[in-house]
Amino acid sequence: MKNKIFITIVILFCSVTIIIGQKDTSQFQNQNNKADNHPSITNIENRSSFFFQKKTGVSHSKQPINCKTCHSCEYPTKNDPCLKYCPREGMMTVHHSPDESPEIIIMDEMSTRFGAVVFSHKLHAQMSEMSDGCQGCHHFNTTGPILACKKCHEQTRQREDISKTDLKGAYHRQCMNCHRQWSHTTDCNSCHLPKNDDFKRKISEEVSRISGKNHPPIILPTKLVFETGYSKGPIVTFYHDDHIKLFDLTCNSCHQHDNCIKCHDLNNKLTHNIVESQKIHKVNKSFDDHHKPCVACHKQDHCSDCHSTKELEPWSHEKSTRFALKHYHEKVACNKCHIRKSQFEKLSIECYSCHKDWKLGSFKHSVTGLILDDNHNSIECNECHNNMNFSSKPTCENCHDDKSFPKHLPGKLRKNNIMNNSKSKITKK
Template identity: 50%
Template sequence: MKITLKILFVILLSAASVFPQQKKNTKHSMLNIDCKTCHACQYPTTDDPCLKSCPRLKMVTVYRSPDEAPAITVLNELENKYEPVVFPHRLHAQMSEISGGCITCHHYNTLGPVLPCKRCHSTERKREDVSKPDLMGAYHQQCLTCHRQWSHKTECVSCHKPKVKGKKLNIEQKILSYKQKKHPQIKEPTRIIFETEYKKGKIVTFYHNEHTKLFGLKCVNCHKEENCLRCHDVKNASNQNPAYYDTPVKIHLPKDQHHKICMKCHRENNCSFCHKNKVSETFDHGLRTGWKLNRFHKDLSCKQCHKHGNRFVKRPTACNSCHPDWKPGTFDHKITGLILDDNHSDIDCEDCHIDRDFSKKPTCNNCHDDKSFPKDKPGKED
């Protein structure tokens, strides 16, 4: 019996050495994701995670804001040959929002802190596992695409300044200059008129400022899968000088791309909703919906009433559908332009507003036989 127990003990020790326990990532365990989504082998380890081709677009649930990114990152892996690269990280993160966001570079990073590139990519060029690019390769794969499209140049010295004997790059000054640098403010068009080939309505009037200010859309809601090339391709510049970058090049998307973007919000509308035979006027809530906004609602943003993302579905017009808690003591009647007197300040709203329908004219009949509104007011006008 003792011999049998010893044999079992040895087997257990051997198994533990072959399959070491991994520290459980509680955040990973909260995800409803099969391990095989990312890992090709049955027992992935830190040394050999056996990761598949990145499925990040299907599984990422947490999107990082560029504001979380460090303003500057100093890359000094090649300081034996070149001066350190001062990389304006946050500026690039802001620009990446139109082409995928932070996950463009920080893939395999679904939850938890954003990991630095060197955490996964080896700093050594000579390595046994060549299925994953080393750090230098990873950097250049990400950087060269945009830089080649934009400037059509890929010289090393555009980023890597050669070391000069007797001279040293002023890193602090470089960092300070980049920290103060921001992308030039893009002038937002007020109105764009598209002339189409649609016979029943060739004119589409797009009020850009309404979509951003009134409807609350952000640039990235529509401008996706784009890059700097759309505005900054130097080969399309009529004047090859730095001032060119202050004047974006207008490139219109193909017809199917325009519809693809708009259909996210307008999939229930027919063609005539946008296509007219003349230039359309700005959005009018009364004409478009049949319910004219009064003085209490006209200055509100759409999303204060329509709380379904970017879809503006029809809402009930009864006041208590949005204001169920209106009652004496919580509602300041003064905002209506009428300050209630002492006789009316403590009575229930329903005594004057039948069925709490505040859209209709109040009545005095519940309490008075000889009074009527607005001839007799329950207070004074403010």
């Protein structure tokens, strides 16, 4: 009897909480819809370009983070989101592409001694693709839309919470950290427009100069030769082009935290030559940081695989494995043959080790250059290719006493004969 009462109480309690919960979420959704029509909520620090960030909207509750990271209460609503004070646990928003971002942002909230700054946000976002991305600047962003700096950073320096930088400090820290590296100056006028009566015209001039601009495509190097401090093998040859093509890499699969100075430097015109620029701007990295981009894939390799005393030839499948990637194999992706991920384990040279499904009728023999005649087209492969060994010379003796390959052929050759190559290969062996 007691148990029954207990169970009914539990069921009642659960249903009540579910109902309340639903009420709350419906309230939240209603208000969210309202918010869409209300520009002030999504208003990014921008007056000239009214670009709205793509909102993660209602689905933000489905993001893979614990609700309690940001909300302190059980049922947060739009009216009372009970947000914890700026949960500083890293970026939580999904990545946004630079093209989604506002193009130009005019910052003139606190201009006292200096004029406004016309900030080419999209250009900078494009450049940031190779160095930290959105979160390079929008740190500690919660789920939902990407927040403008002034959403968290207060405008006054004399304030309650001094642990968080004020807006002026936040802006300057973001900009000057890179700008002073490549411009070698902390000159205010390199970003700020002069503060005079003419400033409105200046702003519109600056806006029209920047708008529509995109970062020029980056010229990809084919080969990079690094001189390192490793005495046993100071020279590392890196075939940039091959890596991209072979492994189908994008820029930021390797370049995630690059410094702007890698390309941009006012003092140095050589920087378009990436090797030269790296010689000049040698940044002291730790051993691990230096090797991180390579070791991510080259886990089991030895030092001497990359470090040498001379420039290395580009890697060739033929030289290293004695299996030339020709014709059809040339276009096949690596992982079609090397199935085990991240380990390019040694495969047998035998065709049959991969082509297990080769059997009568499924293989078009003409691709080898030899068109089989009707008699031969209908016999099993291993009648001629003993033990399904396709790399060595086929035998005729099983059926014919007086015939031998390649003197007698079981069909006719195609015009541009591939067989000649394989013949020579066979005779060599």
